[in-house]
Amino acid sequence: MAYFADRQYFDDPEAIKRGTEFSEGKLILDWYEIETDRVRCTPSDPRRGLTYEDCSKGTYSWDLLPEFVRHNYSMAARGSVLVPGLPDMGYTENRKSDIWADNIGELYEESKSRRWAPAVDVDWKALAATDFDPAVTASMCQLCTTLSEVSLVAMEFPSRWVYAINQEFLELKSLLCAQMMDQARAVEVFRKRALSSGGLKRASANVQQALKELLMADNYIEGSIGINLLVGSLLLGVYRVAATASTIDAHLFRRCQQDAARLVAYGMGNLAYHLAHREGRQEVLNEYLDSVEHCFAGIAGATEMLEPLIVIGGGGTEPGQVASGRARVASIYRVVVDEYLGRLATAGLERRDRSRLPAFFAAA
Amino acid sequence: MKVDFPSASFFEALNDRMAQEQDRFTRLGYFDTTFGVTVVGPGERRRNYLLNFEVYECMGAREIDNLEGEDPDFVLEADIAQWQDMLRNIQSNGGADTDHGINTLTHFGEGMKVIYDDPERHDKLFRFSESIQEYFDLAADLKIEYAS
Numbered sequence: 001m002a003y004f005a006d007r008q009y010f011d012d013p014e015a016i017k018r019g020t021e022f023s024e025g026k027l028i029l030d031w032y033e034i035e036t037d038r039v040r041c042t043p044s045d046p047r048r049g050l051t052y053e054d055c056s057k058g059t060y061s062w063d064l065l066p067e068f069v070r071h072n073y074s075m076a077a078r079g080s081v082l083v084p085g086l087p088d089m090g091y092t093e094n095r096k097s098d099i100w101a102d103n104i105g106e107l108y109e110e111s112k113s114r115r116w117a118p119a120v121d122v123d124w125k126a127l128a129a130t131d132f133d134p135a136v137t138a139s140m141c142q143l144c145t146t147l148s149e150v151s152l153v154a155m156e157f158p159s160r161w162v163y164a165i166n167q168e169f170l171e172l173k174s175l176l177c178a179q180m181m182d183q184a185r186a187v188e189v190f191r192k193r194a195l196s197s198g199g200l201k202r203a204s205a206n207v208q209q210a211l212k213e214l215l216m217a218d219n220y221i222e223g224s225i226g227i228n229l230l231v232g233s234l235l236l237g238v239y240r241v242a243a244t245a246s247t248i249d250a251h252l253f254r255r256c257q258q259d260a261a262r263l264v265a266y267g268m269g270n271l272a273y274h275l276a277h278r279e280g281r282q283e284v285l286n287e288y289l290d291s292v293e294h295c296f297a298g299i300a301g302a303t304e305m306l307e308p309l310i311v312i313g314g315g316g317t318e319p320g321q322v323a324s325g326r327a328r329v330a331s332i333y334r335v336v337v338d339e340y341l342g343r344l345a346t347a348g349l350e351r352r353d354r355s356r357l358p359a360f361f362a363a364a
Numbered sequence: 365m366k367v368d369f370p371s372a373s374f375f376e377a378l379n380d381r382m383a384q385e386q387d388r389f390t391r392l393g394y395f396d397t398t399f400g401v402t403v404v405g406p407g408e409r410r411r412n413y414l415l416n417f418e419v420y421e422c423m424g425a426r427e428i429d430n431l432e433g434e435d436p437d438f439v440l441e442a443d444i445a446q447w448q449d450m451l452r453n454i455q456s457n458g459g460a461d462t463d464h465g466i467n468t469l470t471h472f473g474e475g476m477k478v479i480y481d482d483p484e485r486h487d488k489l490f491r492f493s494e495s496i497q498e499y500f501d502l503a504a505d506l507k508i509e510y511a512s
Contacts, residue, residue, distance in 0.1 A: 047419040048394070110491070183367030236490055240471045244462045254467065254494040261490035268484050328472055335471065342483040 002249050006085065009079060020143045034081050048113075052105040054172050062105070062171060066275065069094040069166045093165040097277035098221050101269025104171050107262050113180035115257050118189035123195055127248040132197075135317040139308035140245055142201035144190035146304045147238070149204060150231065151190060153211040154263060155183035157227040161220055175266065182259040202304055210298030221274050222288045228267025229343060230289075230296050235260040237336035238305070241313045241329060268347045276350035286351050289344075295359055296340075300333055300361075366507040369451060370403040370411045370444070374508070375425035381502040382422055384453050388498070389420045395495040396487040398437035400431040402479075403447050405511070412439075417492070422499070437485035440466065440477040451503050459501040466497055 009015050012197060020026075037059040043050045056062050060079040072078075073094075074086035093099050132140075158176035165173055194200050212230060217223035243253035275281055299305060306329065311317055314325025314331075338358045343352060352358070367374045382389060389395065401413040412431045416423045429441055442450075446469070461470055462464035469476035470489075480486035489496065 042376065045419065089425050110394050202474075236487075240467055243465070243467050244472070246459075247459070249463050250465055250497075251494065254497060257490050261487050261493075264487055265484065265491065268487075304417055315405075332471060339483060339486075343487075346483045 010351050036203050051109050065096050067096050069168050075167050090311040091166040097274050100273050101266055104175050105270040107266055108175040123248055124253050124262045130246050133316040135311050137197050139311035141198050142192045143308040144194040148187055148190045149207050151183045151186035153215050155180050204302045204304035209301050211293035213295050224267055226292055228263045232264040233336055233340035237332045241309050245312050250323045268343050273345040297360055330364045337361050366509045368509045370428040377506050378502045379422040392495045395492050397437050397492055400436040403439035404443040437488045438478055438480040446475050454503050458504045
């Protein structure tokens with residue numbers, strides 16, 4: 001499928017005429033006096049520089065975004081004057097309450113500010129010199145193989161939707177691109193962590209099946225809860241255990257934790273905004289989570305995720321170490337479930353008496 | 365110069381170190397959270413500190429009677445022996461080892477509690493986890509006088 005512009009510019013008489021006039025120094029300048037909101041945005045805090053929030057002024061403000069975007073399906077910058085002939089980009093996400101969150105601007109600026117580079121921000125030389133138990137080394141390789149799969153899907157979720165979102169929501173589109181970059185970095189660092197210590201291990205069918213179910217959600221808000229809140233909450237717990245492997249890993253996984261926490265923060269903001277502006281959606285979303293929360297168990301309980309976490313958490317495979325690791329992972333899984341349900345409740349979706357997750361992990 | 369732990373001057377000394385290490389914290393990125401530190405001493409006597417971070421710096425650290433009225437994002441609470449153990453470890457290693465990092469102390473075992481009301485604001489512990497750890501690691505070269 002291809003799209004063809006509404007004219008062929010090489011042969012367009014008007015374009016040829018204008019080209020001739022420009023070459024003679026004749027400017028039209030009909031854009032010069034266009035009536036748009038005149039603003040001079042300045043940094044509200046010089047330490048941060050000029051942020052999106054500083055630019056959310058007057059008719060350029062995100063506060064003026066309507067619930068239903070009906071006036072612009074083109075790539076025109078929000079606040080610019082729309083003219084005839086703008087192409088319809090076919091955006092399908094045009095309803096603010098499906099996609100918006102009040103913390104988008106903050107998270108986007110934070111994401112850029114807290115970016116890092118695995119190539120140089122991880123002390124690979126010191127890592128190579130660290131004396132790990134061989135079982136811990138192997139477990140880290142397996143865990144990073146699995147986390148690569150999870151991060152890839154956390155990268156693919158925003159990429160699946162970003163084009164479909166109306167350009168009027170430009171700050172959100174920017175945030176989703178930042179999330180892609182954050183998760184691309186996660187894919188990178190897990191690959192490097194494994195390949196610096198022996199190489200990758202085994203792919204996980206259970207993890208991938210569960211992730212695919214979440215990734216393929218029918219609509220954005222359900223996918224956002226599934227990936228940003230359900231998977232994001234799990235990642236925050238997994239990283240806590242992985243960070244105990246060594247001081248280098250502590251730095252590495254704290255950085256990953258920061259990136260995952262922004263996924264979670266957006267997911268919470270998205271859900272809260274959705275529920276605040278849409279009556280009767282609690283039950284619909286509760287039913288959705290009834291059907292997909294098993295994916296959390298599928299990922300967390302997959303051999304390729306659970307066993308390396310236990311070995312890392314306990315420091316090895318001796319019986320005492322395994323017992324200690326099991327206790328540590330079971331404890332963190334219970335905390336993660338509690339935190340996840342607490343986040344949902346704070347956003348307006350109470351399901352602590354409904355979710356099967358607490359009972360499932362209480363038995364672990 | 366020696367600083368007492370716990371005391372406001374201890375955190376002020378960390379803040380001075382943070383200012384000296386501005387490049388390091390700028391590289392880590394925005395650090396926007398206000399959190400509490402509670403040191404539980406003998407007889408359950410509590411000493412509370414409120415730390416207010418903004419952009420790349422700590423805007424203030426003060427001792428207060430009660431954190432509840434201050435509405436921090438979260439509070440890190442441990443008994444004085446735990447805090448001292450953590451700080452001694454930081455001083456021995458130039459930074460916390462894995463057993464003495466905030467991550468391990470808060471999530472595994474009973475060492476340190478994270479107290480919060482709002483999950484969204486509690487998540488700032490994760491959003492800024494590297495900065496928070498590096499802040500405490502600044503104690504590595506302080507001369508600390510520990511309360512007995």
